[in-house]
Amino acid sequence: MATWIKAEVVENQHWTKDLFSLVLSAPVEPFKAGQFTKLGMEIDGKLIQRAYSFVNPPQSKYLEVYATRVADGLMSPRLHALEPGDNVMITQDPAGYFTLDEVPQGQHLWMFATGTAIGPYISLMEQGELWSRFRKVILVHAVRFAADLTYQARINALQEKYPDQLVVQPFVSREPTAGALSGRVTHALEDGLLERVVGLPLTPEHSQVMLCGNPAMVKEVKTLLEGKGLSKNLRRKPGNVTTEHYW
Numbered sequence: 001m002a003t004w005i006k007a008e009v010v011e012n013q014h015w016t017k018d019l020f021s022l023v024l025s026a027p028v029e030p031f032k033a034g035q036f037t038k039l040g041m042e043i044d045g046k047l048i049q050r051a052y053s054f055v056n057p058p059q060s061k062y063l064e065v066y067a068t069r070v071a072d073g074l075m076s077p078r079l080h081a082l083e084p085g086d087n088v089m090i091t092q093d094p095a096g097y098f099t100l101d102e103v104p105q106g107q108h109l110w111m112f113a114t115g116t117a118i119g120p121y122i123s124l125m126e127q128g129e130l131w132s133r134f135r136k137v138i139l140v141h142a143v144r145f146a147a148d149l150t151y152q153a154r155i156n157a158l159q160e161k162y163p164d165q166l167v168v169q170p171f172v173s174r175e176p177t178a179g180a181l182s183g184r185v186t187h188a189l190e191d192g193l194l195e196r197v198v199g200l201p202l203t204p205e206h207s208q209v210m211l212c213g214n215p216a217m218v219k220e221v222k223t224l225l226e227g228k229g230l231s232k233n234l235r236r237k238p239g240n241v242t243t244e245h246y247w
Contacts, residue, residue: 004090008024009088011023012083018080020069021065029092032100034098035096036051041075043078055122066151106134107134107135109136109137111210114214118151122155138198139169141168142170143172145174145175181193185221186220189202210243211242212244218243218245
């Protein structure tokens with residue numbers, strides 16, 4: 001059974017009409033970058049809960065989660081409306097295995113995300129361990145609109161800190177955007193465009209891949225990678241592809 005404790009809202013940053021990040025203060029147990037927590041609210045006499053990855057690295061003073069307001073959702077509109085000083089319930093113990101502990105050694109780490117699934121990658125990059133483990137880190141963030149490319153200041157700071165290691169390649173599917181590829185990640189993988197633009201090949205010998213976000217994206221990209229010889233990473237049989245479904 002999860003142990004629920006109270007978290008105080010420090011900040012509620014609205015990135016767009018529906019995308020928002022909650023910064024929280026709560027005495028949770030130590031977690032690993034890539035893990036998630038659960039937020040809970042009592043609604044109509046029931047504890048409604050949803051899982052959210054930590055965006056902050058483990059060494060941060062505050063906790064942070066990144067979410068989308070779903071118009072007819074039970075809980076997200078209430079979270080979206082929280083103000084500093086408000087309280088929300090949070091699980092004391094972290095959960096999940098989408099961590100570097102589970103990723104085998106490689107030369108290049110590819111991190112694919114759709115939408116709010118960029119959250120755990122911010123935590124992983126700011127936590128710092130991956131920079132000593134991988135020669136190159138490629139962050140691929142796929143969204144619909146340019147405004148959905150959030151956390152740019154923190155990503156830019158990481159690029160300045162690790163200019164020879166971090167490659168960032170956004171995808172924006174619904175409008176032309178400078179610096180971003182258009183269309184879907186899967187198409188750019190199929191025709192080799194992504195590898196050409198990034199300048200690195202996806203190979204079983206050199207690549208480790210983390211997939212997080214829309215289950216359809218995770219499934220399709222995993223299938224395409226298997227076609228290139230990359231295998232699913234299992235504890236009993238280490239491979240190349242580590243996945244996390246975001247809902």
